[in-house]
Every structure is written in structure tokens, then in C-alpha cells.
Amino acid sequence: MPDPHKITRKVQFADTDLAGVVHFSNYFRYMEEVECSFWRSLGISVNISDGDGHIGWPRVAVSCDYARPARFEDDVELAITLTEITEKSVSFKCEFRISGVCIATGRSSAVCCLTQGAKFHSIKIPDEIREKLQATMEG
Amino acid sequence: MPDPHKITRKVQFADTDLAGVVHFSNYFRYMEEVECSFWRSLGISVNISDGDGHIGWPRVAVSCDYARPARFEDDVELAITLTEITEKSVSFKCEFRISGVCIATGRSSAVCCLTQGAKFHSIKIPDEIREKLQATMEG
Amino acid sequence: MPDPHKITRKVQFADTDLAGVVHFSNYFRYMEEVECSFWRSLGISVNISDGDGHIGWPRVAVSCDYARPARFEDDVELAITLTEITEKSVSFKCEFRISGVCIATGRSSAVCCLTQGAKFHSIKIPDEIREKLQATMEG
Amino acid sequence: MPDPHKITRKVQFADTDLAGVVHFSNYFRYMEEVECSFWRSLGISVNISDGDGHIGWPRVAVSCDYARPARFEDDVELAITLTEITEKSVSFKCEFRISGVCIATGRSSAVCCLTQGAKFHSIKIPDEIREKLQATMEG
Numbered sequence: 282m283p284d285p286h287k288i289t290r291k292v293q294f295a296d297t298d299l300a301g302v303v304h305f306s307n308y309f310r311y312m313e314e315v316e317c318s319f320w321r322s323l324g325i326s327v328n329i330s331d332g333d334g335h336i337g338w339p340r341v342a343v344s345c346d347y348a349r350p351a352r353f354e355d356d357v358e359l360a361i362t363l364t365e366i367t368e369k370s371v372s373f374k375c376e377f378r379i380s381g382v383c384i385a386t387g388r389s390s391a392v393c394c395l396t397q398g399a400k401f402h403s404i405k406i407p408d409e410i411r412e413k414l415q416a417t418m419e420g
Numbered sequence: 421m422p423d424p425h426k427i428t429r430k431v432q433f434a435d436t437d438l439a440g441v442v443h444f445s446n447y448f449r450y451m452e453e454v455e456c457s458f459w460r461s462l463g464i465s466v467n468i469s470d471g472d473g474h475i476g477w478p479r480v481a482v483s484c485d486y487a488r489p490a491r492f493e494d495d496v497e498l499a500i501t502l503t504e505i506t507e508k509s510v511s512f513k514c515e516f517r518i519s520g521v522c523i524a525t526g527r528s529s530a531v532c533c534l535t536q537g538a539k540f541h542s543i544k545i546p547d548e549i550r551e552k553l554q555a556t557m558e559g
Numbered sequence: 560m561p562d563p564h565k566i567t568r569k570v571q572f573a574d575t576d577l578a579g580v581v582h583f584s585n586y587f588r589y590m591e592e593v594e595c596s597f598w599r600s601l602g603i604s605v606n607i608s609d610g611d612g613h614i615g616w617p618r619v620a621v622s623c624d625y626a627r628p629a630r631f632e633d634d635v636e637l638a639i640t641l642t643e644i645t646e647k648s649v650s651f652k653c654e655f656r657i658s659g660v661c662i663a664t665g666r667s668s669a670v671c672c673l674t675q676g677a678k679f680h681s682i683k684i685p686d687e688i689r690e691k692l693q694a695t696m697e698g
Numbered sequence: 699m700p701d702p703h704k705i706t707r708k709v710q711f712a713d714t715d716l717a718g719v720v721h722f723s724n725y726f727r728y729m730e731e732v733e734c735s736f737w738r739s740l741g742i743s744v745n746i747s748d749g750d751g752h753i754g755w756p757r758v759a760v761s762c763d764y765a766r767p768a769r770f771e772d773d774v775e776l777a778i779t780l781t782e783i784t785e786k787s788v789s790f791k792c793e794f795r796i797s798g799v800c801i802a803t804g805r806s807s808a809v810c811c812l813t814q815g816a817k818f819h820s821i822k823i824p825d826e827i828r829e830k831l832q833a834t835m836e837g
Contacts, residue, residue, distance in 0.1 A: 294734060294744065295582050295727045299467065299575040299631055301538060305479040306452070306573060309445035310712045317711060317771075327711065328438065328770055340444040344483035350540065353577055353745055354734075396439060401489065433595060433605065434588045434721050438714040438770055445712060449573045456572060456632075466572065467631055492606055492716055493595075577745065579816060583757040584730070587723035606716065618722040622761035628818065674717060679767065 283417055285360035285376070286319040292355045302350035309343060312375045312387045315359035319373075323413040334397035336407070341370070342390045349384040351377070357384070363417050369393050369403050371414065422556055424499035424515070425458040431494045441489035448482060451514045451526045454498035458512075462552040473536035475546070480509070481529045488523040490516070496523075502556055508532050508542050510553065561695055563638035563654070564597040570633045580628035587621060590653045590665045593637035597651075601691040612675035614685070619648070620668045627662040629655070635662075641695050647671050647681050649692065700834055702777035702793070703736040709772045719767035726760060729792045729804045732776035736790075740830040751814035753824070758787070759807045766801040768794070774801075780834050786810050786820050788831065 290311055298304040320327045329336040351357055358378040365372040370392045377385040393410075394401045406414075429450055437443040459466045468475040490496055497517040504511040509531045516524040532549075533540045545553070568589055576582040598605045607614040629635055636656040643650040648670045655663040671688075672679040684692075707728055715721040737744045746753040768774055775795040782789040787809045794802040810827075811818040823831070 293727070293731050294576060295584060295730060297577040298572060299577070299579045300474075300476055300478065300535060301577045302478070304573050305482060306445050306448035309448065310710070313445070313712060314710050321771075326771060335439075337439055339439065339441070339489070340486055342483070342485045343444060344481070346481045347479055350478070352538070354738075354743060399440060399491070432588070432592050433715060434591060434723060436716040437711060438716070438718045440716045443712050449571070452573060453571050460632075465632060493599075493604060578752075578754055578756065578813060580756070583760060584723050584726035587726065591723070613717070615717050617717065617719070617767065618764055620761070620763045621722060622759070624759045625757055628756065630816070677718060677769070 283362070283419065285362045286315065286322055286417075287358055287360045288315050288318050290314060290357050290359055292351050292353050292357060294353055297353050302352055305345070305347065308345050308347070308377065308385055308387055311357065311359055311377065312345075312361070312373075312389060315361045315375060316373060316389070319361050319363070323417070325410060325413060334395050336404075337394055337396050337401075338371070338391035339394055339401060340389055340391050343388065345385055345387040347385045349379075349382070351379060351384055355379050363414060366406070366411065366414055366418070368405055371406070422501070422558065424501045425454065425461055425556075426497055426499045427454050427457050429453060429496050429498055431490050431492050431496060433492055436492050441491055444484070444486065447484050447486070447516065447524055447526055450496065450498055450516065451484075451500070451512075451528060454500045454514060455512060455528070458500050458502075462556070464549060464552060473534050475543075476533055476535050476540075477510070477530035478533055478540060479528055479530050482527065484524055484526040486524045488518075488521070490518060490523055494518050502553060505545070505550065505553055505557070507544055510545070561640070561697065563640045564593065564600055564695075565636055565638045566593050566596050568592060568635050568637055570629050570631050570635060572631055575631050580630055583623070583625065586623050586625070586655065586663055586665055589635065589637055589655065590623075590639070590651075590667060593639045593653060594651060594667070597639050597641070601695070603688060603691060612673050614682075615672055615674050615679075616649070616669035617672055617679060618667055618669050621666065623663055623665040625663045627657075627660070629657060629662055633657050641692060644684070644689065644692055644696070646683055649684070700779070700836065702779045703732065703739055703834075704775055704777045705732050705735050707731060707774050707776055709768050709770050709774060711770055714770050719769055722762070722764060725762050725764070725794065725802055725804055728774065728776055728794065729762075729778070729790075729806060732778045732792060733790060733806070736778050736780070740834070742827060742830060751812050753821075754811055754813050754818075755788070755808035756811055756818060757806055757808050760805065762802055762804040764802045766796075766799070768796060768801055772796050780831060783823070783828065783831055783835070785822055788823070
């Protein structure tokens with residue numbers, strides 16, 4: 282298993298809710314931030330324009346399990362691993378950690394799509410992207 | 421099986437992202453809106469203050485499966501059903517529909533907690549609340 | 560002076576922050592909601608596609624003055640008035656009210672733009688739109 | 699005039715809207731991020747608990763002028779300056795820059811408040827905080 286890709290994200294005031302903790306929906310925004318950082322670490326953007334439209338990765342399934350809350354100004358380590366590549370999709374697992382303790386675990390699956398105007402068409406993952414992704418699974 | 425509790429939510433401009441569709445994290449905000457509406461329909465708030473603190477319902481697990489996108493100014497019907505009550509937790513299923521077509525399905529589980537300052541303690545669901553919730557499961 | 564266009568918006572859980580009140584940035588989202596509702600009341604969308612691109616209204620200036628906080632499940636009345644139309648721009652004023660008391664006042668100015676891909680070009684407000692807007696200023 | 703306090707903030711996917719740019723309301727979240735970073739640089743948190751409640755800084759007025767859009771993965775420099783201290787309030791100015799070009803200018807004023815449960819009381823800025831703030835105005 283390869284090492285996960287990691288970033289640290291400080292909890293911002295606007296991320297919290299009246300319970301004094303990070304709103305549960307914001308874990309998905311944090312997870313997207315580390316996913317995009319993972320793509321950039323491979324020299325790819327998660328949003329590529331070409332002549333015909335954009336290549337993007339709409340989510341088809343996401344989940345999160347929460348063990349402990351995160352609070353304002355906590356430094357949350359986000360550790361993401363690519364767990365699966367199929368012909369058209371990728372799946373990630375993300376651990377959220379504070380001071381080394383896992384506070385939540387997220388998962389997401391996304392499909393490679395060509396978007397033209399308002400339409401999305403799923404496509405095979407382009408070879409150049411596939412090769413870079415697979416290299417990360419070999420550690 | 422009882423009828424779900426339903427509201428209709430118009431997609432707002434700020435709910436969308438550069439792909440021209442509702443950002444995947446916002447489905448969890450929509451789901452929370454219909455959950456809170458469900459609680460209100462029972463005459464309860466999801467956030468109750470008492471002398472000692474607040475009774476709240478932090479999520480322990482959530483998921484969403486996405487079939488089709490939602491776009492600016494779409495009217496999304498949110499249909500929520502209470503699927504399980506345990507001693508301390510509740511679980512919901514939410515269907516997102518546009519023009520009668522299911523575009524996404526969300527699930528969430530939350531634990532009844534007493535919050536005092538920065539601390540959360542899980543507690544048994546108060547009887548008065550349990551009775552109202554169970555009545556909805558009997559249709 | 561014409562009557563303002565009004566909607567009522569219930570404060571949602573995700574709108575709040577750890578201070579227990581609606582986060583100050585969300586007033587601008589509420590204001591956008593009533594602006595879009597105002598456009599719809601005239602039979603126009605704030606986002607129109609045509610063959611060449613989209614006609615949209617990016618903000619050039621916004622402000623908000625806050626007098627009292629809004630809290631979870633408050634019903635906030637949003638009352639918007641078109642205050643000025645120039646060749647290319649519109650300006651709005653929005654009052655936020657709870658139980659008839661003004662808790663905040665927002666202002667925004669937006670410029671009519673044609674957007675093509677990543678480019679925005681300011682354009683004269685199309686006559687059909689201008690006429691509908693001006694009719695609202697005559698009361 | 700002292701040097702502004704600066705951070706760089708990468709535009710995240712969820713910050714954008716269907717026009718392909720950062721939603722105008724998110725500039726206020728960016729501004730809050732650099733404000734909180736400024737407080738931390740002085741060794742203070744913007745949210746201090748004490749025995750009686752919290753000391754916080756609710757906004758009384760904010761504004762933003764927008765000159766050019768910001769897009770996904772842009773690195774936005776946020777440069778904040780404390781522009782005024784009164785007995786109970788502080789005012790900030792924030793420039794948003796991409797590649798050295800100012801794309802927006804924000805302003806905010808906030809009042810020092812003691813919050814106890816659901817109540818906010820404005821108070822004189824504590825001396826220890828005032829001294830640190832004033833030192834930044836002397837450059």
C-alpha cells in the first residue's frame with residue numbers, strides 16, 4: 282500500500298455551526314480539497330479544458346463516518362489514498378486526523394466525464410491520466 | 421411503510437459549482453433541511469435548549485449516491501423517511517427528485533447527545549421524542 | 560416608491576456558526592435568493608443562455624450593515640427593492656426583518672455581462688429586460 | 699502605514715459557482731480567514747472562552763468591491779490591514795490579489811462582544827488586546 286497524500290487544513294470560523302463544531306457537510310469540502318491537491322501532485326488538474334469541453338469527475342457516491350468533532354482553529358490532517366481505478370471511475374479513501382487521532386473517514390467515487398455545455402458523458406479515463414494514477418497505487 | 425415527509429427546495433445560484441450543477445456537498449445541506457422540517461412537523465426542534473445544555477443530534481455516518489445532476493432553479497423534491505430508531509440513534513433515508521425522477525439518494529445516522537459547552541455525551545432518546553418518532557414509522 | 564419584492568427564508572442549521580447565529584457571509588446568499596426570486600417574478604432568469612454564451616450579472620459592489628443577529632429556525636423576511644438602473648448596471652437594497660424588525664440592510668450592484676467560456680464582457684442591458692425592471696420602479 | 703498581514707489562499711472547487719468564478723459571498727469567507735490569521739499572528743484567537751462566556755467580534759458592517767473574477771486553483775493573496783480602533787470596535791481593509799493585481803477590496807468593522815448563551819453585549823476592547831492591535835498600526 283502506498284503512502285497517502287496529505288495536507289493540513291486549519292478549521293475556519295465559517296466551517297463551524299451552532300453546535301460549535303465543523304458542520305458535517307464540510308468534511309466533503311475538506312475531502313475535495315485534498316483530492317484536488319492529490320491531482321495537482323501528479324501534475325494534473327481535476328478540471329481540464331480542451332477544445333470540445335471539460336474533462337471533470339462528478340461524484341457518483343460519497344460517504345463519511347464521524348468519530349469525534351473538529352473545532353475552530355484545529356489543524357486537521359487530511360490523508361487521501363486512491364483505492365480503486367476502473368475503466369471510467371476512481372475511488373478514494375480519506376482519513377481526517379487531529380494530533381494523530383483519526384476523527385473521521387470519508388470515501389468517494391467519481392466518474393470521468395466529458396462535459397459539453399449542460400451535458401455530461403462518461404468516458405474512458407485518458408491513458409496519460411490513468412498511468413499517473415496507477416503509479417500512485419504501486420507505492 | 422409510512423409516507424415520507426416532503427419539502428420542495430429550489431436550487432439557488434450559490435449551491436452550484438463551476439461544472440454548472442449543485443455541488444455534491446450541498447446535497448447534505450438539503451438533506452439536513454428536510455430532516456429539520458420533519459422534526460418541526462412533529463412539533464420538535466432538532467436543537468433543544470434546557471437548563472443543562474442542548475440536546476442535539478450529531479451525525480455519525482452519512483452517504484449519498486448521485487444518479488443525475490441538479491441545476492440552478494430546479495425544483496428538487498426532498499422525501500425523507502425515518503428508517504430506524506435505536507436506544508440512542510436515528511437513521512434517515514432521503515430521496516432527491518426532479519419532476520418525479522429520483523436523482524440522488526442520501527442516508528444519515530445521528531446520535532442523541534447532550535452538549536455542555538464543548539462536550540458531547542450520548543444519551544438515551546427522551547421518551548417524548550421517541551414516541552413521536554415511532555408514530556411516524558407506523559404510517 | 561414601489562413595494563419591495565418579498566420572500567421569507569427560514570434559517571437553516573448549516574447557515575449558523577459557532578457563535579450560534581447566521582454567519583455574516585450568508586446574508587449575501589440570502590440576498591441573492593431574493594434577487595433571483597425578484598427576477599423570476601418578472602418572468603426572467605438571472606442566468607440566460609443564448610447561442611453565444613450566457614447573460615449574467617456579476618456583482619461589482621456589495622455591502623451589509625448588521626443590527627441584530629438571526630438564529631436557527633428564525634423566519635427572516637427579505638424585502639428587496641431595485642434602487643437604480645444605469646445603461647449596464649442595476650442596484651438593489653434588501654432589508655432583512657424578523658417579526659417586523661429590521662435586523663440588517665444589504666446593498667448590491669451588478670453589471671450585465673455576456674460570458675463566453677472564461678471571458679466576461681459588459682453589455683448594455685437588453686431592452687426587454689430593461690423595460691420589465693423599470694416597470695418595477697414605477698410602483 | 700504598517701505592512702499588511704498576508705496569506706495566500708488557493709481557490710477551491712466548492713468556492714466556485716456556475717459562472718465559473720468564485721461566488722461573491724466567498725470573498726467574505728476569505729477575508730475572515732486572513733483576519734483570523736492576523737489575530738493568531740498577534741498570539742490571540744478571535745474567539746476566546748473565559749469563565750463567563752466568550753469574547754467574540756460580530757461584524758456590524760462589511761463591504762466588497764470586485765474588479766476581476768477569481769477562478770478555480772488561482773492563488774489569491776489576501777493582504778489585510780487594521781485601519782481603525784475605537785473603544786469597542788475594529789475596522790479592517792483587505793486587498794485580494796492575483797499575480798500582484800488587485801482583483802477586489804473588502805472592508806469590515808466588528809464590535810468586541812461578550813457572548814453568554816444567546817446574548818451578545820458589546821464591551822470595551824480588553825487592554826491586552828488593544829495594545830497588541832495598536833502596535834500593528836505603528837508599523
